């Protein structure tokens with residue numbers, strides 16, 4: 554440590570703290586291979602039928618996965634789909650969102666959670682985030698409610714559960730549906746409930762970058778049997794099924810968003826997901842240990858603040874987010890983090906992505922061309938300009954000051970918390986930050 558701190562910063566030509574890649578995060582092994590082979594041996598890679606038939610619900614792996622997932626997360630229904638993006642779209646459809654309705658969304662999340670309302674010609678309205686936990690701020694949500702608001706899409710960002718107590722109370726008061734994007738939070742909890750089970754519907758992702766994965770995939774959970782059936786219809790060609798189903802299920806007959814898609818997951822992914830679910834607990838505990846260690850070590854560097862975990866919550870740490878105080882450091886966050894990156898090496902198998910450390914997260918979503926130019930469908934500003942939309946939504950810079958401050962000034966995050974990172978690997982991360990802190994004058 555001392556020896557390295559005495560060296561010139563790598564960004565100024567000195568030798569870096571680390572050149573050997575960090576270990577790859579690999580959760581796929583022999584269990585998944587056997588699961589896939591079990592499906593291959595049957596030759597039935599998907600069993601879904603898009604009509605009124607028992608196979609409307611998919612094959613044996615899909616049905617077993619849905620049962621196991623629902624049991625694990627303590628919910629009545631799990632519906633497997635081909636991505637969390639599909640799951641978010643299906644949830645907005647099942648919520649009965651109509652053209653011209655408003656849906657409150659977060660600006661600091663993966664783009665799909667904000668886009669979902671537009672699929673049903675509804676209008677995303679951005680509320681600001683909490684300055685400490687980065688989830689939707691209940692006070693800001695309340696300010697954005699109008700007579701057109703029908704739902705809130707909350708996000709358990711970075712693995713931190715949203716403020717379910719406050720936001721669910723607002724939703725009850727205004728009769729709104731809560732859709733919980735828990736793509737980054739499998740295994741997170743608030744009190745005795747899992748993230749995903751905190752709102753009316755929760756959406757998990759099984760894409761390659763998530764805690765557990767099937768390449769691509771998603772799962773929606775809900776306790777509401779009617780929402781569950783609507784989700785199954787949207788997953789699998791609703792229009793071809795509702796007519797026959799309506800006689801036995803009158804509550805489905807009045808379903809307003811009757812356009813079905815093909816959001817079906819295959820038997821192969823379902824078989825892999827069943828094995829991945831068994832690994833979630835231990836993978837999560839390792840992440841939590843690593844973050845606790847790094848929070849202590851990095852948090853003792855004066856210009857870095859660890860992110861707190863919400864009281865009564867368990868955080869799932871999709872990534873580790875921290876805050877940077879430029880005033881204390883005497884250099885801007887971006888300059889400091891660039892110098893830290895120069896001290897570190899990429900993560901194995903993801904070398905092309907560079908160092909697993911970034912300033913900010915996503916640009917506040919309302920700054921994307923989609924919202925700035927209002928071009929979702931065609932070139933005439935539909936659906937914002939359509940006669941069914943009576944509101945006036947604002948997407949100008951400045952509407953979410955906390956988000957902008959986090960993104961442009963304070964927040965940074967990294968992925969070097971994933972198993973099988975060892976203490977020695979973590980110590981290299983700490984050393985890179987400590988070295989840049991000690992020698993920060995070289996940067997100004």
Ligand SMILES: *Cc1c(COP(=O)(O)O)cnc(C)c1O
Pocket residue numbers: 635636637638639662663665666708734736737757758759760769770771
């Ligand atoms: C990954 C992610 C998604 C999308 O997941 P896909 O399965 O790739 O569609 C949605 N929301 C959040 C917060 C995510 O991190």
